Amino acid sequence: MASALLYRLLPLIFQITIFISPSCTQTEADGSISLGSSLTAQTGQTTAWFSPSGDFAFGFWPLETDGNYFLLAIWFDKIKNKTVVWYANGNQAVQAEATVELTTDGQLSLKDHDANEVWNVKPDSTVTYAAMLDSGNFVLASSDGSVRWQSFDNPSDTILPSQVLGSGKELRSRLMDTDYSSGRFELSIPSDGNLTFYPVDIVSGYKYDPYWSSGTSEKGSQLVFNESGTICLALPNNTVLINFTTGRIDSIGDFYQRGTLDPDGVFRQYIYPKNTTTSGGWTVVDFQPPDICRELTTATGSGACGFNSYCVSGGGNRSVDCECPPDYAFEDPSRKYKGCFPNFTARICGINESVTESMFELIEMINVDWPLSAYEHSSPIDVDQCKRKCLSDCNCDVAVYQDEGGNCWKKRLPLSNGKMGSYVDRKAFIKVPKVSKDSSEGGSRNKKRVIIIILPFLLGFLLLLCLGLLVRKKLRKQGILHGSQYDESRGKELDLPLFDISMIESATNVFSNDNKLGEGGFGPVYKGQLVDGQCIAVKRLSKDSVQGLDEFKNEVMLITKLQHRNLVRLLGCCIQQEERMLIYEYMPNKSLDTFIFDRTKGKLLNWQKRHDIIIGIARGLLYLHQDSRLRIIHRDLKAGNILLDKDMNPKISDFGTARIFRGDQNQENTRRVIGTYGYMSPEYAMGGIFSVKSDVFSFGVIVLEILSGKKNRTLYDAESSMTLLGHAWELWEEGRCLELLDEAMECPYPVSRVLRCVQVGLLCAQEGSKDRPTMAEVVLMLSNEGVALPQPKRPVFFSERTLTDRKWSSSEQNSCAVIESTATMFEGR
Ligand SMILES: *[C@@H]1O[C@H](CO)[C@@H](O)[C@H](O)[C@H]1NC(C)=O
Ligand SMILES: *[C@@H]1O[C@H](CO)[C@@H](O)[C@H](O)[C@H]1NC(C)=O
Ligand SMILES: *[C@@H]1O[C@H](CO)[C@@H](O)[C@H](O)[C@H]1NC(C)=O
Ligand SMILES: *[C@@H]1O[C@H](CO)[C@@H](O)[C@H](O)[C@H]1NC(C)=O
Ligand SMILES: *[C@@H]1O[C@H](CO)[C@@H](O)[C@H](O)[C@H]1NC(C)=O
Ligand SMILES: *[C@@H]1O[C@H](CO)[C@@H](O)[C@H](O)[C@H]1NC(C)=O
Numbered sequence: 134m135a136s137a138l139l140y141r142l143l144p145l146i147f148q149i150t151i152f153i154s155p156s157c158t159q160t161e162a163d164g165s166i167s168l169g170s171s172l173t174a175q176t177g178q179t180t181a182w183f184s185p186s187g188d189f190a191f192g193f194w195p196l197e198t199d200g201n202y203f204l205l206a207i208w209f210d211k212i213k214n215k216t217v218v219w220y221a222n223g224n225q226a227v228q229a230e231a232t233v234e235l236t237t238d239g240q241l242s243l244k245d246h247d248a249n250e251v252w253n254v255k256p257d258s259t260v261t262y263a264a265m266l267d268s269g270n271f272v273l274a275s276s277d278g279s280v281r282w283q284s285f286d287n288p289s290d291t292i293l294p295s296q297v298l299g300s301g302k303e304l305r306s307r308l309m310d311t312d313y314s315s316g317r318f319e320l321s322i323p324s325d326g327n328l329t330f331y332p333v334d335i336v337s338g339y340k341y342d343p344y345w346s347s348g349t350s351e352k353g354s355q356l357v358f359n360e361s362g363t364i365c366l367a368l369p370n371n372t373v374l375i376n377f378t379t380g381r382i383d384s385i386g387d388f389y390q391r392g393t394l395d396p397d398g399v400f401r402q403y404i405y406p407k408n409t410t411t412s413g414g415w416t417v418v419d420f421q422p423p424d425i426c427r428e429l430t431t432a433t434g435s436g437a438c439g440f441n442s443y444c445v446s447g448g449g450n451r452s453v454d455c456e457c458p459p460d461y462a463f464e465d466p467s468r469k470y471k472g473c474f475p476n477f478t479a480r481i482c483g484i485n486e487s488v489t490e491s492m493f494e495l496i497e498m499i500n501v502d503w504p505l506s507a508y509e510h511s512s513p514i515d516v517d518q519c520k521r522k523c524l525s526d527c528n529c530d531v532a533v534y535q536d537e538g539g540n541c542w543k544k545r546l547p548l549s550n551g552k553m554g555s556y557v558d559r560k561a562f563i564k565v566p567k568v569s570k571d572s573s574e575g576g577s578r579n580k581k582r583v584i585i586i587i588l589p590f591l592l593g594f595l596l597l598l599c600l601g602l603l604v605r606k607k608l609r610k611q612g613i614l615h616g617s618q619y620d621e622s623r624g625k626e627l628d629l630p631l632f633d634i635s636m637i638e639s640a641t642n643v644f645s646n647d648n649k650l651g652e653g654g655f656g657p658v659y660k661g662q663l664v665d666g667q668c669i670a671v672k673r674l675s676k677d678s679v680q681g682l683d684e685f686k687n688e689v690m691l692i693t694k695l696q697h698r699n700l701v702r703l704l705g706c707c708i709q710q711e712e713r714m715l716i717y718e719y720m721p722n723k724s725l726d727t728f729i730f731d732r733t734k735g736k737l738l739n740w741q742k743r744h745d746i747i748i749g750i751a752r753g754l755l756y757l758h759q760d761s762r763l764r765i766i767h768r769d770l771k772a773g774n775i776l777l778d779k780d781m782n783p784k785i786s787d788f789g790t791a792r793i794f795r796g797d798q799n800q801e802n803t804r805r806v807i808g809t810y811g812y813m814s815p816e817y818a819m820g821g822i823f824s825v826k827s828d829v830f831s832f833g834v835i836v837l838e839i840l841s842g843k844k845n846r847t848l849y850d851a852e853s854s855m856t857l858l859g860h861a862w863e864l865w866e867e868g869r870c871l872e873l874l875d876e877a878m879e880c881p882y883p884v885s886r887v888l889r890c891v892q893v894g895l896l897c898a899q900e901g902s903k904d905r906p907t908m909a910e911v912v913l914m915l916s917n918e919g920v921a922l923p924q925p926k927r928p929v930f931f932s933e934r935t936l937t938d939r940k941w942s943s944s945e946q947n948s949c950a951v952i953e954s955t956a957t958m959f960e961g962r
């Protein structure tokens with residue numbers, strides 16, 4: 134073994150003695166590492182190259198969460214609490230037997246245990262050695278000592294004394310203290326010199342509006358960490374623009390120092406006493422921004438904490454915490470930033486709401502608000518009226534009240550941007566079930582007495598129950614009661630009201646043809662009216678539709694768990710003998726396609742209605758994708774599956790083909806492609822791959838259909854077989870977007886917002902699924918004019934012929950913007 138190593142090293146030693154100073158052949162003494170050296174990750178052992186002082190190590194860092202996985206990292210090695218300051222493969226930890234090698238041709242290469250390269254550095258000119266320096270900088274250098282690559286130029290989330298974060302560089306926080314994958318925040322110094330902190334969407338990498346910026350505009354500004362212990366934004370000639378360190382630390386040489394963009398989005402400067410006999414770990418000396426809960430504004434998606442939770446920052450260090458409202462639980466208690474969900478059975482609105490609502494009460498929280506998610510605002514009213522309004526409205530999940538001005542907002546889930554702090558001059562009322570409260574309040578003192586009182590009743594009840602069952606059995610024998618025990622338990626398992634078949638038959642006039650609304654994918658749909666006058670839609674699964682049975686169960690399971698204003702509401706189901714039926718709320722205005730593709734009915738939809746419909750669909754879809762407790766891909770989103778209630782609110786329907794994804798699952802492959810041509814994304818139609826992004830594609834098509842009043846499958850030009858998408862793209866490119874709009878839509882409309890919608894539609898329908906925005910981004914883009922939109926790329930199904938005919942011109946792309954600026958006069962309201 135040793136001789137083999139020597140054999141490998143011999144030529145190197147030879148090489149090095151020729152090209153560089155002899156001192157460099159000493160690997161350990163001065164921290165320099167010769168070409169051909171390598172390290173191998175080993176469980177339970179530290180393999181690393183150390184700096185001469187031993188302060189820093191470069192090598193394999195075993196993950197705190199699972200010691201069998203390693204990062205290629207640099208860490209403070211001398212202190213008790215060893216701390217990682219740089220890592221190469223945060224998103225892709227490697228297992229034991231992984232190696233890092235400084236190759237003989239001067240590259241640094243990390244390979245996993247299967248010898249696949251995970252990460253590498255290829256400096257542009259000859260590297261003759263590497264070194265772990267006492268500053269914490271790992272460098273690759275050439276024989277004249279000039280640095281060819283350094284970790285200081287490629288930081289992760291931390292900067293160290295003497296390190297400079299130059300123009301164009303950035304820090305990206307890690308996800309959790311011990312999860313080094315890319316986190317939710319970024320600090321960068323763009324070339325315009327305005328240092329900014331952004332929230333970043335973990336999945337898409339989308340950058341939201343900054344939550345803090347230095348407001349400086351001197352080009353070439355850089356973040357300098359002076360060894361004397363101050364971090365400042367300075368020009369290359371040492372002119373200080375902003376001094377971030379407010380305090381002075383005496384005898385700074387006695388401390389280790391670092392500045393880290395922490396997982397909570399706060400940049401903190403830390404010190405740690407070098408004298409190990411002194412107690413204490415890393416101490417915060419300064420931090421920026423002052424209060425992240427407050428800084429993260431409405432333009433930043435879910436804010437510092439996930440949906441339905443709220444952000445509290447406290448203590449001298451402004452540590453950030455995410456909390457759940459009462460009776461809500463964390464999606465993932467170990468990852469609190471992911472948000473909360475109601476830990477109680479969802480209400481089903483539409484069925485005797487007065488009864489359901491009487492089972493709920495409001496819990497008050499002061500200095501709390503979720504600035505978004507309001508669907509109704511009243512003012513001025515008093516706090517009791519506000520509470521009553523929310524209690525009596527099934528859709529209301531939270532009421533927020535502001536004493537000044539008597540403002541009352543009714544909000545529904547998902548709640549976003551939640552924050553708590555004395556600066557919030559509002560109180561929130563959270564709607565929770567009464568029952569759960571009562572049972573938790575029943576103190577143990579009363580328990581005994583309760584049992585004594587209850588016991589006789591309980592016995593009586595049991596007796597009655599037995600009697601009931603006996604009677605029931607008899608009746609069943611006589612054929613009076615339909616249904617079997619099996620069906621009943623099934624309904625209970627689904628947690629959904631079961632309708633009796635006779636009730637449905639009388640409601641639909643025994644499924645008469647006059648009551649037939651249409652033919653769905655798996656059977657006919659009938660209109661019906663219950664005895665109490667409520668209108669229903671009954672989807673009757675064809676008996677011979679073997680295939681549909683799974684889809685039926687799927688739909689019931691799914692939709693009972695879902696509740697959103699923009700999803701069609703399931704009132705119950707009916708499972709009896711061969712019959713399987715779903716009972717929905719009735720939508721008097723039928724589906725969206727009956728309006729937008731109809732010349733006369735299309736006139737009923739002005740711009741505002743169309744815009745509201747688009748936003749409504751987007752919200753419903755966002756709920757499916759992200760905000761409900763499940764991640765649901767609809768898979769057959771089309772204008773025909775968007776129903777309209779009497780106020781023309783859109784409701785997504787037909788969940789027969791929907792799929793539930795587990796929390797971390799992002800895409801799935803299927804051999805059975807179900808969907809509708811014209812709405813299917815290319816990767817789904819051709820490869821059977823579906824993800825939330827395939828729904829986003831369908832949404833993009835629907836947006837363009839709503840705006841144009843044309844079906845995507847309509848051909849514009851038979852010769853070139855151009856679809857609506859292709860047509861829209863061509864108009865967009867030529868700056869003639871307004872020509873796309875449905876003539877039935879009345880003028881005037883706010884041109885800039887219309888164009889924004891077209892652009893969002895095109896962004897959603899882009900060919901690459903990664904290029905398409907998430908629904909969260911779509912909602913943001915549609916509801917916030919301040920959010921800058923990226924330029925869309927060419928959509929799919931665009932005829933190749935026209936493509937080659939088309940001229941590329943970047944100046945043309947901006948002509949929409951020209952129209953925008955001349956047309957803003959329409960917008961005043
Ligand atoms: C070690 O340092 C990490 C990172 O600063 C910190 O989260 C952890 O609490 C520290 N542990 C101890 C025992 O001080
Ligand atoms: C810096 O960026 C912020 C946020 O984008 C912006 O509001 C501010 O105007 C910028 N300042 C300068 C001087 O560019
Ligand atoms: C560090 O700060 C000291 C005084 O605070 C200053 O003299 C020195 O030039 C600074 N060094 C750098 C590299 O900015
Ligand atoms: C540093 O550079 C800036 C711009 O390049 C200039 O305005 C400033 O006067 C310089 N300061 C010093 C001390 O040279
Ligand atoms: C920054 O401010 C601190 C505290 O006032 C001071 O000690 C330090 O010298 C300043 N640094 C620079 C570079 O101005
Ligand atoms: C470390 O701190 C202890 C107690 O504060 C002190 O007695 C000791 O001299 C210090 N050691 C060094 C090397 O500074």
Ligand SMILES: *[C@@H]1O[C@H](CO)[C@@H](O)[C@H](O)[C@H]1NC(C)=O
Nearest residue numbers: 414415416417447448449450
């Ligand atoms: C700030 O952090 C330091 C160490 O990280 C800790 O000792 C101190 O108690 C914290 N202060 C507050 C107010 O939380």
Ligand SMILES: *[C@@H]1O[C@H](CO)[C@@H](O)[C@H](O)[C@H]1NC(C)=O
Nearest residue numbers: 460461462463475476477569
């Ligand atoms: C959620 O509710 C269940 C049943 O009521 C209870 O056992 C559980 O502790 C609750 N979870 C949280 C996090 O409150």
Ligand SMILES: *[C@@H]1O[C@H](CO)[C@@H](O)[C@H](O)[C@H]1NC(C)=O
Nearest residue numbers: 484485486487488489665667
């Ligand atoms: C709803 O419940 C109330 C109270 O139990 C009852 O009076 C009313 O008749 C019910 N309405 C319907 C339509 O069932």
